[in-house]
Amino acid sequence: MTHTNATPSASSTSSQRPLVAVTGADGFIGSHLTEDLVRAGYRVKAMAIYNSQGSYGWLDTVPAEIMEHVEVQLGDVRDAGSVRELMRDAQTVYHLAALIAIPYSYVAPRSYVETNITGTLNVLEAARDLGTGRIVHTSTSEVYGTARTAPIHETHPLQGQSPYSATKIGADKLAESYYLSFELPVVTMRPFNTYGPRQSARAVIPTIISQVAAGRREIKLGDLRPTRDFNYVSDTARAFRAVGEAGPEVLGRTLNAGSGREITVGDTVKLIGQVMGAELDVTQENQRLRPEGSEVMRLLADHSELTKLTGWKPEVPLEEGLKRTAEWFTNPINLARYRVDQYTV
Missing domain, CATH: 3.90.25.10 (UDP-galactose 4-epimerase, domain 1)
Structure with a gap:
């Protein structure tokens, strides 16, 4: 499998733009990533969870000039057919779809297993079948639990301190196993506490x-x-795109994205x-x-590996x-x- 990391022209017409796919595009980070990708010159196939209102979630608030280059597919990451159809012909897939609310994971843990683990399995299996050039899988700093050492490097032990974090650990390990077992071109992005416009009031x-x-x-x-390490959403979106566009040296890696504050x-x-x-x-x-x-109780990112491999650095101070x-x-x-x-x- 090959992957081109050439940056497209932002001025190209939609038909000329390279095609990427985003699961969870209707969510907080996913909608910002979709905007970032379009501004960087990509065409985006965006999955929004199926609903009877035909809502595209936060994508409904994205400017029309951005949405001209976005094809929205209502579906469900838990359904293998939906996932496969979304990923068809996409050179890179950014997998962000997940249940993320920690308090609700105490109430309905099975739904987190089905979405976060089975949903990730569906993405990985579709990538194997379709020969997808790169999968950018989304983790979370919650998988580290309370910091034993700080700042937290990617080698820090994983601690499932909530059903949510446990399912994300499971999904991360599935992604790792598909790289090691099948040489699937996967890279795992591990954002710390992203914040900004459109975020749920659960945060x-x-x-x-x-x-x-x-x-x-x-x-x-x-x-x-x-304590938390807050990273503004535009910086997180750039981090996702950075690992999507980077060379093969990022494959099989897990990379922290945080402010370091x-x-x-x-x-x-x-x-x-x-x-x-x-x-x-x-x-x-x-x-x-x-x-x-x-x-x-404590989260603080060491993002040195991401910076070394891609040149990414946070740009927006907390204030x-x-x-x-x-x-x-x-x-x-x-x-x-x-x-x-x-x-x-």
Whole structure:
């Protein structure tokens, strides 16, 4: 199998653009990656999960000039036929489709196995059959659990501290096994805590910002002690494209994408308050707390391998990223998409 890593021309017509596919394109990171790929000169086949409303998820908010180069396919990563049809003729497949909410993984763990593990198996099997040039598989920093050493290198032990992280470990190991067993051209991207416009309120930064944007000054959160490595979504999207376009030296590798900056949830609240010009008071709610053994207390990325192999570096500082995110959420049209008055599992 061969892979061309030549960067296409962004000005080329849609028929001239190289074709790539994105599973989970209707989601937060997936929609931003789709935009990034089109701006970089690609044509994108984008999978959005089938629904009776015909919604394309966040792709419905993407500018029309971007969507001219996007073919949306409603389907389901759990269905092998849907996956195979999406991937047909694509030179690179970015596999982002997953169930990601940690609290809901305590409630419905079987659905995480079916989507995150079986869905990944479907992508890998289709790639074998179709001779796909490259698969960029999506992992998560949650597979590391609480950091034993920091910053966290890709060789750090994997710890399944939630059903979600356990299924992502399973999916990562499947991807690894297909590289070792079948020489499938797979590279695993492991993003740390991505944030930005369109993110679900299940995540801490939109939880805070959406409440402030709605006029609240008493913010309801869980544990304030854990540290996170927040990476702005445009930087994460560039990291995905970087490994998709890199040479064969990335194949079989797992690569961290993070900012390399560590901050507690409590200090994140203070920083958001400064950015949004608001005095905030935090109230801890028990329903927002993870089980004690499941909470990941520390995350800090070592992204040196990704930088060495692709030249990628984060570009958006946390303060600037929070400003951009706050501006997006304070738009009434965007804020109306969120249920600020209730806890999203």
